Amino acid sequence: LFMHKVREAMKSSENHPMDGIVHIDEFVIGGKEVGKVGRSYNSKKKKIVTSIELTDKGKVKRMYALKIDNYSAKELEIIFDKHIDKNAVITTDKWKGYRPLSKDYNITQIESNKGKNFMALHTMIHQVKSWIRTTFSSVSDFNINRYLDEFCYRINRSQSKKNIFNNLIVRMVKADKIYQAKIICS
Structure with missing residues (x-):
């Protein structure tokens, strides 16, 4: 319960949208399912x-991720609305959504080339998946975000x-109260 309260303080303020070079992709978190590969709509995996926003040298500057219900433009638009400035130079794969x-x-769509055209993005995706799999084994739909x-x-x-801990404590102190009912799925 306490860790979820801490995680709640780690949520983005959404006040500083990405405005540089931005790469976007979607992925799934969850175990293997027979006959389900990639963008399976009826999968139990979390979508x-x-x-990511890149520096001029192609390094990761910032990253945001969130759960979506499906791969439609309406669902994909959520990350745009929350985290991406209209002036960003965006590159995605050729997904129709x-x-x-x-x-x-300003979106340019290019071939993914099995992730080779989005190396930094796919590295971050791999790190998120590995972190969840090795640290938590699995996470619920309710708490994935x-x-x-x-x-x-x-x-x-x-x-x-040097400032990450102090920054987090300040955010926790300034945050509104959060009750167990909001954090625990009943």
Whole structure:
């Protein structure tokens, strides 16, 4: 319960959208299911969309990820609305769900080439999956966004490690009360 309260404080304020070079992709978290590969709509796996902002040298500057219900443009648009500035230079794979978003955002769609055209993004996806699998084994649908918020909080502040603990304590103190009913699925 306490860790979920801490994770709640790690949630993005959504006040600083990504405005540089941004790569976006979707992935799944969960074990193998017979006959389910990639973007399976009727899978038990948790569907996630993630975005990274890159430095001019191609290094990860910031990352955000969140659970989505499906791979439609409407669901994918959530990460755009929460975390991406209209002026960002966005690159995605050729998934059709991104096409309708091109009217509002500067999106270029390219072949993924089995992830080779999105090396930094796929490295981060691999790290999220490994972290959840090895640290927690699995996470519930109800709390998956809290775990993703924790991961992104750590990545986004990895360049300011001296202040990360103090920053988190200040956020926790300033945050509104959070009750067990909001954190625990009943």
